[in-house]
Amino acid sequence: xxMKKNNLENENDDMCEVFNSHDDVVGRVxxxxxxxxxxxxxxxxxxxxxNPTRLKIISLLSIEDLCVCDICEALDLNQTTVSNQLRxxxxxxxxxxxxxxxxxxxxLTDLHxxxxxxxxxxxILE
Amino acid sequence: xxMKKNNLENENDDMCEVFNSHDDVVGRVxxxxxxxxxxxxxxxxxxxxxNPTRLKIISLLSIEDLCVCDICEALDLNQTTVSNQLRxxxxxxxxxxxxxxxxxxxxLTDLHxxxxxxxxxxxILE
DNA sequence: TTAACATATCACGATATCATGATATGACAA
DNA sequence: TTGTCATATCATGATATCGTGATATGTTAA
Numbered sequence: 001x002x003m004k005k006n007n008l009e010n011e012n013d014d015m016c017e018v019f020n021s022h023d024d025v026v027g028r029v030x031x032x033x034x035x036x037x038x039x040x041x042x043x044x045x046x047x048x049x050x051n052p053t054r055l056k057i058i059s060l061l062s063i064e065d066l067c068v069c070d071i072c073e074a075l076d077l078n079q080t081t082v083s084n085q086l087r088x089x090x091x092x093x094x095x096x097x098x099x100x101x102x103x104x105x106x107x108l109t110d111l112h113x114x115x116x117x118x119x120x121x122x123x124i125l126e
Numbered sequence: 127x128x129m130k131k132n133n134l135e136n137e138n139d140d141m142c143e144v145f146n147s148h149d150d151v152v153g154r155v156x157x158x159x160x161x162x163x164x165x166x167x168x169x170x171x172x173x174x175x176x177n178p179t180r181l182k183i184i185s186l187l188s189i190e191d192l193c194v195c196d197i198c199e200a201l202d203l204n205q206t207t208v209s210n211q212l213r214x215x216x217x218x219x220x221x222x223x224x225x226x227x228x229x230x231x232x233x234l235t236d237l238h239x240x241x242x243x244x245x246x247x248x249x250i251l252e
Numbered sequence: 253t254t255a256a257c258a259t260a261t262c263a264c265g266a267t268a269t270c271a272t273g274a275t276a277t278g279a280c281a282a
Numbered sequence: 283t284t285g286t287c288a289t290a291t292c293a294t295g296a297t298a299t300c301g302t303g304a305t306a307t308g309t310t311a312a
Contacts, residue, residue: 099279
């Protein structure tokens, strides 16, 4: 898969010292990664998935849109907990909602969210 | 997209009370989500993506396999930090490594990791 | 053996996150 | 306007996570 760029790399291939054959590798990959701000934003985004309560909400909403009280009931969680987590999910652009009278109907923002959730689930289930 | 199961739901569609029309919804979705243990495991898994240092390492390894010192150099991070995060990544089955003499060459465990990383990046870049 | 290097582990103080109780807001019905 | 319900916000103490300095392990070369 990976192209051998330089046949001059021989037994020194495994050195990490000052005059090392990895300098080119380091320079090459360094240019191809996002910048500091993007990593910060991306980690904030993924942090949201790192909490079981939020994952449960995401899981529910990947099946269908629900109001807050239905989420509470389906997950057997108190309203403060759900509402707080929904606020975090909203702030991070993971769910959106529309008001319907005194109710708020929540849904996932887009398909990325569902994809990430499902690929992760697939991964842990092997 | 969503099938209307019951045409008897009328203006009561938006009630959340004791005899509410959402009971069927709640019961239905409750059966279709993973169990407690799976949510716990999944959230531990996603937590790993919620740290910029680990994301940077994942980002590098999605380009090519690297040894610890190359990762340190490419990211301008001290060795302890990188080694600690690699331990966490290993423990969570996100990277693997093979020993080559005194070096350790790290790579991503499987394509799921790369997919999740890339879909997340796509999401924040809109 | 001894030295040097690559990597791993331990311990710790600073910081962030969690669930929750108390309370506020805002809509509708009486 | 008063009460009730659905939802949101605030404050807090318990717990978890972060980066890092100190130190250990293990490999190779002299």
